[in-house]
Amino acid sequence: MGERNPFELDDFTFDLLRVFIKHGLGNMKLYETICFQCQLCDETALMTLAEFYEKCIPSEFALWRKGNKTLTFSDWLDENWEEGNLCPPPLPAQEALYFLHDYLLEGWYSTMPMSTEQVNTEMVDMILQKHSKKYRKELKERQKNDKT
Numbered sequence: 001m002g003e004r005n006p007f008e009l010d011d012f013t014f015d016l017l018r019v020f021i022k023h024g025l026g027n028m029k030l031y032e033t034i035c036f037q038c039q040l041c042d043e044t045a046l047m048t049l050a051e052f053y054e055k056c057i058p059s060e061f062a063l064w065r066k067g068n069k070t071l072t073f074s075d076w077l078d079e080n081w082e083e084g085n086l087c088p089p090p091l092p093a094q095e096a097l098y099f100l101h102d103y104l105l106e107g108w109y110s111t112m113p114m115s116t117e118q119v120n121t122e123m124v125d126m127i128l129q130k131h132s133k134k135y136r137k138e139l140k141e142r143q144k145n146d147k148t
Contacts, residue, residue, distance in 0.1 A: 006039045007055045013039075015111050017053055026050030073099045097123060104131065 009017065016035055020028070030036050030047050044052060071079075076099070080089040091099075097120055101108070104127050110119045128135035 006041045006044050007052075009039070009056050012113055014056060015109060017049065017056065018109060019111060020049050021053050026053070073103070094120075100127060 013036070020026070020033075020035075026049050028049050030044055030049060030052050031040060033049070036049070036052070039052070076091075076095075077088070080091075082089065094116070101123055105123060108123075108126060110122055112118075112122075114122075129139070
């Protein structure tokens with residue numbers, strides 16, 4: 001069995017860490033928290049939550065995050081476009097949603113304990129509410145019909 005990476009977090013733990021940071025608890029030491037003690041090792045023991053957050057890789061984002069740098073869509077294209085190919089490279093649906101999230105819902109995240117598919121639904125709804133006049137009109141019509 002391979003060595004455990006203390007910086008690779010499940011979705012819930014990563015969301016919880018973001019909530020701690022958002023509410024000004026970034027200076028708290030990792031060992032002072034009950035929530036993150038399973039991440040303790042020689043490398044993380046004296047880190048603040050903010051330092052730990054900078055190095056963390058949530059499990060679902062591990063594919064498109066390189067070290068401490070988030071992969072941009074331009075970087076992804078550069079890495080995946082085959083020389084001489086006129087057509088763009090295939091982009092898996094989940095990765096496409098991650099890129100849309102990064103560019104259109106910057107700073108938004110879900111703290112609900114839901115599956116990835118449920119969070120996808122929430123993300124698409126948020127993106128459409130923010131960027132689609134047609135979708136906002138559909139929602140308005142739907143709300144009007146619900147009242148009757």
